[in-house]
Amino acid sequence: xxxxxxxxxxxxxxxxxxxxxxxxxxxxxxxxxxxxxxxxxxxxxxxxxxxxxxxxxxxxxxxxxxxxxxxxxxxxxxxxxxxxxxxxxxxxxxxxxxxxxxxxxxxxxxxxxxxxxxxxxx
Numbered sequence: 673x674x675x676x677x678x679x680x681x682x683x684x685x686x687x688x689x690x691x692x693x694x695x696x697x698x699x700x701x702x703x704x705x706x707x708x709x710x711x712x713x714x715x716x717x718x719x720x721x722x723x724x725x726x727x728x729x730x731x732x733x734x735x736x737x738x739x740x741x742x743x744x745x746x747x748x749x750x751x752x753x754x755x756x757x758x759x760x761x762x763x764x765x766x767x768x769x770x771x772x773x774x775x776x777x778x779x780x781x782x783x784x785x786x787x788x789x790x791x792x793x794x
Contacts, residue, residue, distance in 0.1 A: 725778065
């Protein structure tokens with residue numbers, strides 16, 4: 673909960689005498705407190721998920737940028753040892769399949785989390 677919500681709740685409790693509160697008021701107040709807490713936790717979870725996705729995409733983007741800028745390939749020849757590593761070529765079909773699998777994994781995780789939240793809402 674952020675500071676404004678806490679101040680609002682403190683103000684509500686100061687205005688009302690504790691012995692005069694009804695059960696209905698307390699119930700509604702607790703529901704609003706739980707709703708605010710759930711909203712904040714959802715925001716945190718979405719922020720975390722998007723941060724992880726951005727980090728993964730950023731890592732691959734930086735690597736691709738380095739190879740593109742310096743015109744590097746994966747063909748490496750080690751002179752002192754006389755060992756050559758064959759050149760690796762990436763098939764766009766394989767990359768697209770890997771991207772689809774990654775997106776399906778992320779969406780599956782989000783859907784499962786949403787279903788779990790609905791079951792444990794009460």
